[in-house]
Amino acid sequence: MSVTGPFMQSSCAHAGLVAPSAASPPVLPVARSLPTPVQARCSTCRVRRLCLPGDGTSEATIPVDELVVTRKRVYGGAHLFRAGDPFESIYAFRSGFFKSYLVAADGRTQVTGFPMAGDCAGMDSIGSATHTQNVMVLETGEVCVIPYAHLQRLSGRSPALREQVNRAMSREIVREQHIMMVLGSMQAEAKVSEFLLSLSDRFAARGYSSTEFNLWMSRSEIGSYLGLQLETVSRIMSKLQRLGEIRANVRHVTLLNREALRTRIGAGNKQALEATGRRPLRLIHG
Amino acid sequence: MSVTGPFMQSSCAHAGLVAPSAASPPVLPVARSLPTPVQARCSTCRVRRLCLPGDGTSEATIPVDELVVTRKRVYGGAHLFRAGDPFESIYAFRSGFFKSYLVAADGRTQVTGFPMAGDCAGMDSIGSATHTQNVMVLETGEVCVIPYAHLQRLSGRSPALREQVNRAMSREIVREQHIMMVLGSMQAEAKVSEFLLSLSDRFAARGYSSTEFNLWMSRSEIGSYLGLQLETVSRIMSKLQRLGEIRANVRHVTLLNREALRTRIGAGNKQALEATGRRPLRLIHG
DNA sequence: CGGGGATTTGACACATATCAAGAGCGGTGG
């Protein structure tokens, strides 16, 4: 794990407790039969039902309190990890706000998500030796470290945990499919409206206000996420404000008319494409 | 599973062999201790190393020949499944060519991929009762049916299989991240070039020509996949042909200058976005 | 041979990118 910026403090030290084991790079933390520290337990976590442990339907068989080995406090501006860092752990966010992004060889950047409490990062790197994308901290928060080798071990004895991991990865695939749809078939106004409503729903699911919240990301980051230029994002937010559908005070947003925004999502379709059944072909050479 | 179009024939019937169990909807095929029919075995499959069984590094512990319960022949124009169909199985493609796509409530369509031999479909629906997207057959082929309950059972006794499933899902996440990058940060010409080269690489990985191949999908489907109109795709392919980088005879394509195409991918960047570290905020109300 | 869809190509419109300037905000140092 790269330690950049102000990210250099383990939660254990921070919380004033003694860590059961080393917290950083080498191999995997030896926590086989050591008890998980109370502060890192999922059973007391407010967002557990959104996270790997799930809604508790099969709770009895998931060793939720052995899942997280360490918890770390990470600070705004720091990177949790970068593409190319060795892959060792899955991360689950307990609090804070983050962005995940890719950087192409030629410098192009694509923000792939804005994970927050209850979300996970690092699952895309399973099977790679190194992380495939970057995760940066936008708002200081706490992240639960789940060493992958540890997760594999636990999976061996808990079918329910295996299932939860599969579900979490599946959700991630669906989430990205949804973004593909936004990127590929929506116009700018629809994209921004969708973005705001989606954020709103995610805040709501975590018990925060769905109508009034902070944007922890910049216009430029929103733009990258939506495939737009920052100026376009800014203009559209100004327009939505002019129309009375939102109030936007730079990073602080209030949704005034959710229905209007929802309508805006459908506006300006680009494609219909309905399969015809007939499929002409020109075969190789022939 | 929806049975539409000419998709109404099980591979067993087709191959003239007796099926070991029912092949369709109800619960899950009872194949607990029945031997897997020879024709459905992974160990004899040409694309097994690209598929769930993997490259064989941990082959000994993966019950590869119990993985696939049935194999089906599916015909061009048919749907393997549609969004909303009950989720029961993962599908692995042995041959043929397919498209996966989403349809939004308002009718917008987004093609999410063009799976072919060695690829999988349905992993996005794990944890849902129903499939989240549609998969249509573009070129007749054979698909291996892996009932999810069956996979779960096998996973219980094979850590290596669990790992392979995780890897496959992880790869799918990375694949979609890559498409997000294409959709969000490339211009039309770069998108189409990237698409052709990517297809070329996938054919090469399967032992087919990397310079000459058929496009089983229409311009409209390519457009949907890349977030472009079909006319734009057509124009760009004409242009690439005019420039001597490809030869495009409707559905039959020859790549004449891969390097030129590769250069084209970098052209016309849209975003740079490098993190600044400073992160201004306007806190709630304040 | 005829019909229908796919593809190509052109003309044009328009959404969004690009370029540029100014304002707002937050932190820093005098």
Added chain:
DNA sequence: CCACCGCTCTTGATATGTGTCAAATCCCCG
């Protein structure tokens, strides 16, 4: 405490890539 600096955000003017509309051609298939 104020002035400055750097960054983000906003807004305007303009350029341009791509969508839209339309028509001709091609191709497959009956």
